[in-house]
Amino acid sequence: MNQPKIKRRVGKYEVGRTIGEGTFAKVKFARNSETGEPVALKILDKEKVLKHKMAEQIKWEIATMKLVKHLNVVRLHEVSLYCETKPLFLIFLFW
Numbered sequence: 775m776n777q778p779k780i781k782r783r784v785g786k787y788e789v790g791r792t793i794g795e796g797t798f799a800k801v802k803f804a805r806n807s808e809t810g811e812p813v814a815l816k817i818l819d820k821e822k823v824l825k826h827k828m829a830e831q832i833k834w835e836i837a838t839m840k841l842v843k844h845l846n847v848v849r850l851h852e853v854s855l856y857c858e859t860k861p862l863f864l865i866f867l868f869w
């Protein structure tokens with residue numbers, strides 16, 4: 775009864791409800807269908823990023839997040855392959 779509603783699938787992730795929104799992204803709850811692990815799927819709004827000339831900063835942030843492993847910093851698991859026509863997905867540990 776309390777299972778989250780699955781609306782779509784991104785690779786191995788079953789995507790559910792929106793859990794937050796930032797300046798350049800929408801964050802959705804998702805679940806790894808292979809392991810059952812809950813994750814936060816961050817969907818970057820590429821048009822907004824390009825409009826505000828933030829592409830380099832976002833790339834730098836992604837590179838930094840890949841390196842950081844700290845108890846107080848949310849862990850970046852995976853980044854979808856960059857493609858001009860598709861949204862960019864970032865998969866984080868669900869906090």
Ligand SMILES: Nc1ncnc2c1ncn2[C@@H]1O[C@H](COP(=O)(O)OP(=O)(O)OP(=O)(O)O)[C@@H](O)[C@H]1O
Binds near residue numbers: 848
């Ligand atoms: N890993 C996560 N687990 C759970 N909720 C998350 C996670 N990452 C983000 N969220 C939720 O999504 C919201 C938006 O996150 P996002 O990273 O896009 O923006 P932000 O960093 O909060 O804001 P801004 O981009 O404007 O500086 C957060 O405020 C939080 O509520």
